[in-house]
Amino acid sequence: MTSVTLTIAGSDSGGGAGIQADLKTFQELDTFGTSVLTAVTAQNTEGVHAVQPIQTDIVIAQLEAVLDDFTIGAAKTGMLFSSEIIEAVAETIRRYPAFPLVIDPVMIAKGGSSLLQQSAIDALKTHLIPLATLLTPNLPEAEVLTGVSIKTLADMEFAAQHLLKMGCKAVVMKGGHREEASFAEDLFMSAEGDSFLMKSKRIETKDTHGTGCTFAAAITAELSKGQTIADAVITAKHFIQAAIEDGLNLGNGHGPTNHAALRNRGSAERKDVELNGKR
Ligand SMILES: Nc1ncnc2c1ncn2[C@@H]1O[C@H](COP(=O)(O)OP(=O)(O)O)[C@@H](O)[C@H]1O
Numbered sequence: 001m002t003s004v005t006l007t008i009a010g011s012d013s014g015g016g017a018g019i020q021a022d023l024k025t026f027q028e029l030d031t032f033g034t035s036v037l038t039a040v041t042a043q044n045t046e047g048v049h050a051v052q053p054i055q056t057d058i059v060i061a062q063l064e065a066v067l068d069d070f071t072i073g074a075a076k077t078g079m080l081f082s083s084e085i086i087e088a089v090a091e092t093i094r095r096y097p098a099f100p101l102v103i104d105p106v107m108i109a110k111g112g113s114s115l116l117q118q119s120a121i122d123a124l125k126t127h128l129i130p131l132a133t134l135l136t137p138n139l140p141e142a143e144v145l146t147g148v149s150i151k152t153l154a155d156m157e158f159a160a161q162h163l164l165k166m167g168c169k170a171v172v173m174k175g176g177h178r179e180e181a182s183f184a185e186d187l188f189m190s191a192e193g194d195s196f197l198m199k200s201k202r203i204e205t206k207d208t209h210g211t212g213c214t215f216a217a218a219i220t221a222e223l224s225k226g227q228t229i230a231d232a233v234i235t236a237k238h239f240i241q242a243a244i245e246d247g248l249n250l251g252n253g254h255g256p257t258n259h260a261a262l263r264n265r266g267s268a269e270r271k272d273v274e275l276n277g278k279r
């Protein structure tokens with residue numbers, strides 16, 4: 001049976017990030033995507049022009065409409081904007097039967113615009129992270145959540161352990177922002193004690209708009225199909241690597257990735273991600 005995925009996130013009118021990236025990824029990975037919109041952004045590859053949050057009762061009405069009707073295979077959260085939306089979303093999710101939940105703690109768009117109010121960071125830590133099957137921070141987000149300065153792999157490990165103590169089952173810390181590194185290295189760590197590094201060639205490109213959303217959506221799709229957290233993360237790393245490598249060069253700023261890249265490559269052998277430490 002087709003598995004149902006859910007994204008709780010903001011709209012990106014430019015189509016490369018947010019709800020749009022999530023739904024395209026869900027579709028590419030053969031799941032049926034549903035969505036709960038938390039905010040509308042007027043955005044393109046060059047930046048965010050305006051942000052309008054959705055009224056909290058309308059966010060929750062969307063969430064209840066989806067959860068009342070569908071059996072959700074897995075869900076993800078992206079841009080949540082305010083502590084009010086975060087608290088209401090967490091409270092609603094807790095009222096329904098549990099499903100795997102990926103939390104992408106989206107804070108700032110590539111151009112520097114804020115997608116999460118400063119006052120919402122505590123709500124994220126207190127109400128949502130404890131519900132997470134997997135937390136997917138980039139390095140600046142992990143720094144904000146932990147207060148740890150992250151420069152090296154050892155720093156990444158230390159911060160990941162700190163995040164696990166907040167109550168999520170696993171963390172994948174994304175290394176896309178370590179621009180001095182010649183590899184894009186993401187660290188996976190679970191509360192059960194699994195830990196491994198996913199290493200791929202860093203692609204020289206400015207077209208990385210929506211990489212985090214796409215990666216988290218791919219993980220969510222694989223979880224909904226019953227993959228383990230570790231296997232879902234590995235499949236998603238292949239998905240995002242191909243999506244960045246085969247970028248579409250659209251727009252004048254940070255262009256979107258190519259969500260169809262892995263499908264277009266067909267059954268090409270996947271050698272582009274190296275795993276260190278996976279048992
Ligand atoms: N230039 C790049 N080359 C290869 N992989 C990248 C590149 N930039 C980001 N990634 C990968 O894309 C995914 C999203 O990471 P990142 O860009 O750090 O997240 P975010 O969009 O949340 O800032 C990670 O798997 C990361 O390793």
Ligand SMILES: Cc1ncc(COP(=O)(O)O)c(N)n1
Pocket residue numbers: 009010011012017018019041043078079106108109110115208209210211212213214
């Ligand atoms: C509505 C919305 N949500 C999320 C992001 C972050 O995108 P990225 O995946 O590049 O961090 C964004 N730019 N816009």
